[in-house]
Amino acid sequence: MKKAYVVGTADTKGPELQFVRDLLGDAGVSTVLVNVGTKGGEQYADIPAAEVAACHPDGPAAVFVNDRGRAVIEMSRALTEFVTARDDLGGIIGLGGSGGSGIVAPAMQALPIGVPKVLVSTLASGDVSAYVGASDVNMFHPVTDVSGLNRVSRRLLGNAAHALAGMMRFKVPQVEDDKPALVLSMFGVTTPAVQAMTTRLTDDFDCLVFHATGSGGRCMEQIIDQGGVTGVLDITTTEVCDLLVGGFLSAGEDRLGAMARMKLPFVGSCGALDMVNYWGPETVPAEFKGRKFYHHNAQVTLMRTTAEECARIGAWIGRKLNACEGPVRFLLPLRGVSALDIEGGDFHDPEADAALFQALRDTVCQTDLRRLVELDLHINDDAFASAAVTHFKEIYTTGGT
Template sequence: MTNKKTVLILCTLDTKREETRYLKYKFKEIDVLPLLMDLSMRGKEKSRAELTPSHVASAGGSTIEEINKSKERSTITNIIIEGATKIAKDLYAAGKIDGIMALGGSTGSLMATDVMRALPFGIPKLMISSTAALPGLSTKYIGTGDILLFHSVIEIAGVTDMLANIMDRACYAMKGMINYVNNTLSTTSKKTIAMTMLGPCEQCASTVRKALEKKGYQVTGFSAAGVGDRAMEKMIAEGFFQGVIDLAPGGVGEHYFGFMRDGGPDRLESAGKKGIPQIISTCSVNHMTPSRSKYKKEFHKRRKYDLDKFRTWLRLSTDELKEVANEFARKLNHSKSPVKVMVPLQGWSSVDCQGNPTYDPKEDRIFIDTLRNKLNSRIEIIEVDANMEDAAFSQQITQTALELF
């Protein structure tokens, strides 16, 4: 019987054998049990991992012989990722691993972090990557996962003194996470609420959060800028929350139109499928944020509001407001739990206020009326004669949350 913790090491022994061996023996030296899963697709030597490429290929619905023969790199890569993900999830569900770690370049990092993101929030995940700083790659590696990305700076090729130093630090960091942090996130006695937040509704979010915390709730915020939306939907589906206050669901329209704050195809759906009560509001729903490279000619004629020198919000057209309202209704009508839609009639954010160029309550009414006509009778729309950032609206949100949750 041992109290030692186990770390699953995702490796490619065909290309990183020496470096993986170093990690393995370093963990043993510091009283952590390493478990190797070999993701190699072209290895000629016999794998010495506990979980060989044959195990991984089989779990992915193929064989290592078929993978070795194939010239379809993307296909076999997906098979290996699928197999590794299934094995990792099974190991975690059985309580056989306490953390997951990998090292590699761009391909290795992409594969390993795909597997890591499939594991629940809370289990330590550490990726040593020589390409962590390349533009665009770090966001692909992390995505919606709580992954610690360790930039090696130098190439992972041969165990030099510098690389050994990097791997030593990573091993001790992992040991600290699995030994000294409670990673089970056991159920708290407090009700946990997910809340979307965004700069233009920050005052409302902060006021509601503090008011609910005084009543014994635990409120977890998510930045509704795209990635945060996706992470929230994933964590709702995994059962982390008992209620949702979605102040800024603009990611629904952004996904529908393909803009920058795209909240993903599951936006506004997870709570309904899970049977969790939710309060929906409208911060940013009447604006869009297309990337400059996707600007149409007519976009330059739109009413706009510059949040800062990097971000510009454009006003949705009346037809677009109807389309987004239809999407809201389609998603919310499938909900298996109570839903309240709360609309501030004097502006849907701090950006959306009298005197600003995109402020237009009359056009906003088109969204409200379309939504009301499409929603089923179980879902109530509550109109509040205030701006979203007004105290009156925050109070109404809080009161509704106390009644609903």
């Protein structure tokens, strides 16, 4: 039977870890309590810290150092090696403040998507992107510090323990995965396009749609790198805008990298390359004062990309496409790239779009396998979705030749 791994620094959080372990046991889940503290606490642990540290690529001496910051980093490396080698791990729960969360979160991220992961962290009410990454870590905010058992902590630690028990004990109904998997990227302003594509594809493919919010792009690329995906319709490449202009939803420099590495049939487009994403208006850098904005809601502010920025974005994407050795079709929707970039729309800017398209023409080295396809359509036109599906099926069945 798979076990729940209860992980934390037992030298400072032993009773709390023991409390969670006991609740899991009472719920019928077998447990292993793993100590990742460097100052004792072994009386609580099934796996002592030394056993975890021994998994470090450079040996335990790299972990047990007289520098707390370095010890946290190196113990995290050791824990990652430890948990990924276990064949009885069915779920994992970690407790911690900044140090404990920093140790446990990378190890959780290294486990396959679908393995239940719960992280009770005092940092859970802030920006949790570093702790969740491109994984499915579930973060619980403990309200009080993870320091002692009291009327608040017992309830919230109990909720977290029972959440993990539920994930492990109750199985998701299995569906026969007999269709090949496709990944697609979508944003609110390209939703009509992507929904029309999935409608046309769902009879033959298992369509995995990712929200292009930075983490969504990283998750999509990770899924591609893990294998099992047979094709890509990356219609919404907006995260590149945030990378190059300084928005809040960048997916990083490796965006489009997995497509090149895996050489999959790839249809892409310019979805939402007309916008950079910020949070509230107060988060927009002062240097952009006077630019064209659209207030999506109270939490999200969109900024229209300029012709100069669009040229940089197009050239960056073009270089990424040149690295792809598999069959590529990159579609240029000449009448607009988002729901806002349409005649009469808030972001309609033919000059900026023209700069984007010209940069792609100038940069992409077109071959029989790698082609730009210009369409006198808006990205959300039904005919654009039809064309994207047609091009994908063509390269999927012929290999692009």
